[in-house]
Amino acid sequence: KAGVTQTPRYLIKTRGQQVTLSCSPISGHRSVSWYQQTPGQGLQFLFEYFSETQRNKGNFPGRFSGRQFSNSRSEMNVSTLELGDSALYLCASSLKGGQHEKLFFGSGTQLSVL
Amino acid sequence: QKEVEQDPGPLSVPEGAIVSLNCTYSNSAFQYFMWYRQYSRKGPELLMYTYSSGNKEDGRFTAQVDKSSKYISLFIRDSQPSDSATYLCAMSEETSGSRLTFGEGTQLTVNP
Numbered sequence: 001k002a003g004v005t006q007t008p009r010y011l012i013k014t015r016g017q018q019v020t021l022s023c024s025p026i027s028g029h030r031s032v033s034w035y036q037q038t039p040g041q042g043l044q045f046l047f048e049y050f051s052e053t054q055r056n057k058g059n060f061p062g063r064f065s066g067r068q069f070s071n072s073r074s075e076m077n078v079s080t081l082e083l084g085d086s087a088l089y090l091c092a093s094s095l096k097g098g099q100h101e102k103l104f105f106g107s108g109t110q111l112s113v114l
Numbered sequence: 115q116k117e118v119e120q121d122p123g124p125l126s127v128p129e130g131a132i133v134s135l136n137c138t139y140s141n142s143a144f145q146y147f148m149w150y151r152q153y154s155r156k157g158p159e160l161l162m163y164t165y166s167s168g169n170k171e172d173g174r175f176t177a178q179v180d181k182s183s184k185y186i187s188l189f190i191r192d193s194q195p196s197d198s199a200t201y202l203c204a205m206s207e208e209t210s211g212s213r214l215t216f217g218e219g220t221q222l223t224v225n226p
Contacts, residue, residue, distance in 0.1 A: 004157070031211075031212055033212040033213070035216075040218075041218075042120075042202070042216050042217060042218040042219055043158070043202065043204075043214075043216040044216075045213045045214065045215070048211065048212045048213060055211065056210075056211060056212070056213050058213070090157050090158070092157075092212065094212060097211045097212040098211065100165075101212075102160050102163070103160065103212060103214070105157030105158050105159065106157050107155065107156050107157050108157055
């Protein structure tokens with residue numbers, strides 16, 4: 001069974017640009033969550049999607065957005081990039097995002113903003 | 115102040131040592147407590163999962179939760195070089211679903 005797949009693995013962008021990251025969950029999983037990981041802040045929750053609807057949102061500015069498609073694949077977009085957006089962006093999937101479900105993480109997309 | 119505090123280390127121990135990793139938290143609504151292991155250039159993987167207070171054992175790993183002290187621990191017995199990784203504690207409230215609050219992570223190195 002294939003794991004959570006994130007593309008691309010590495011991205012280099014400049015300030016002011018926008019970026020789109022992609023996540024394919026484990027087959028059959030309908031909940032996709034996104035996290036930002038930085039050395040100083042650790043992992044921080046961005047948002048969660050289930051059945052194409054955003055179900056939960058963290059404390060990030062509106063420049064961070066996402067969506068989920070009917071096949072459960074998800075994308076997140078960051079507009080007007082800032083230097084502080086440099087981070088590892090992790091996607092996690094689970095069956096329904098329920099409390100007792102195990103989250104499976106992808107290997108992440110490493111974004112560098114210059 | 116962060117909701118979850120975790121000493122980032124780094125922590126270096128000899129092979130075979132008992133390792134103790136800890137987190138403290140301030141949100142009394144946290145009910146679910148987890149430990150994740152993250153290898154370099156990989157995503158976190160779930161090691162232990164505990165609901166409310168108590169102990170849980172799985173092989174060489176033991177997780178403890180003390181809600182009265184708002185303190186959780188992970189013990190690794192007979193540590194191996196393959197245990198070298200970053201260990202992250204994570205917590206969630208009753209209705210948080212996939213929204214987890216993580217500690218910063220402790221970097222562990224087990225030396226042969």
